[in-house]
Every structure is written in C-alpha cells, then in structure tokens.
Amino acid sequence: MKTIEITYHLDDIDTVAAQVLEHLNTKIVLFNGQMGAGKTTFISALLKAMQSNDVATSPTFSIVNEYSLPNDKVYHFDFYRVESIDEAYNFGIEDYLNSKHWLFMEWAERIEELLPTNSQTITITDLRDNKRSLKLTINTNNLTENSAMILQ
Template sequence: MEINYNLDNLDDVAEQIIKNLKTKTLLFYGNMGAGKTTLIKALIKALGSDDEVSSPTFSIVNEYVLKNDKVFHFDLYRIKDIEEAYNFGIEDYLDSGHWNLIEWPDVIEELLPDHFDTVSIDLRESNNRQLVLK
C-alpha cells in the first residue's frame, strides 16, 4: 500500500495504516526527520491511547496504555549492537503480544518475529511524504 500525505491529513493516514496491518509489530524506516515519530504519535492516538506520546530517543522505549492492550514504542537509533538490545530485554517486549512500534530496527533484525509490517517514509517536496506499507 502506498500513501502520499502531509501533516494535515496525518490522522486519516494513521487510520488507513491500522486498517491494513497484518501484525502488531511495525518497523519504521526513513531518514532522520522523515516523520517516523510524528506518524507513530498519530498511530498511538488512533489505537485509542490518551497518553502524551514523545520520542524515546534517550529512554530507548516508551510504553503507552490502550483500553485492553499496550504499545511499546522503540527508538533504536542510539543502540550500537544487538547486545545492548538484549541488555534492556528487547526479546521480552517482542514476545509480549502487545504492539511494538520500532524505529531504526536494523540492529535487531535477527531478533524480529517471523511476521511484521514495515512502514517506509520518504520526505518529498513541500513537506509532503510518501509512505509504503508492506
């Protein structure tokens, strides 16, 4: 699925993504500043959380509460190797059955479940973005 969007219709984009997901594990790809965290904020809101969503750049993972579930939002940009991921218990999160939204997932590739969805974001002209959901 491919979507062209801007920040004005981000909530609609989040709803479209959720309707087309096959799993509760989403991997986010895109350059720095492409809008991964901004999209994740809209997704968490669309999933029904009233929590204030912020980037987990320094905490590595943030947890958000849904009515009958949880969302774990990871920013693995600062993780240097898979050993660091093991040190904070990444496998427990991945095996939890809850939502896992992972920015910069390359470092934990070998730990990923067999099935996941990918979201690739490419920044275009005039702050428009192209998103590909696989």
C-alpha cells in the same frame, strides 16, 4: 508481499494513520525513514487512531517508551543508539518480543537478526512542503482469511 503506497500532506496524517491501522495484520511494526522524516509523528497519529490519550515522543535516549491503549499497550522503540545485539538483550528485548503487546520499532535494522518474520514495515519519506510518502509492506503470510479478502 503486498505494498500500499500513500502520499499525504501532514494535515491529513490522522486520516492516513486510521487507514494504515486497518491494514496492520501484526502487532510488530517497523518504521523506516531518514532522521526527521516523521516516524514518531506518524506513530503519534497511529496512537490517536488506536484511541490512546498518549502522544508519542522520541525514545532516542530511553530506547523504549510505553503508551496506554484502552485494552492494550504500545512499546515504542528507537534503536538508533543501540550499537550491538548485546545492548538489546541487556534491556530485555526478548521479553518485549514475546509479549502480546504492540511493538513500534524505529531503526530496527540495528537488531535485524532478532526481528520476528511476522512484522510489517512502514517506510516514510519526506517529500518537502509538509508532504510525505508512506509505504506499508504487508506480509501476506500473516493474513487471516477476512483480511486477505479486504485487500483484494
């Protein structure tokens, strides 16, 4: 495992999202952070970096939102209100996990036993005054030869 840590001002979120995107080596990204830390805001910036015209909105009540990319799509989950693994199965989580699309998951610890090992984690902490700390965990088992060289 390798971790990248970035402290940024919200004015720089688009630049930071583009940097983070370069270090993603899987399409399954887990977002951790307290309520209001800026997970959905950062997902919006990632969508922009991925050339999407969509703006992320919190899927707290819908559980999943879908966003379009030029040649793909992103499924954005918020498991905050999911109280059991059965609830996740009821809306077809296994179909999403078996898809080849991007999966951005907030509050994923609520379905931890279903999560694939090839995911990456982004943890966002609110530092006040419009500043955030971001930690990206890179599972080095997922790295291709080229991306391993980039990280060295």
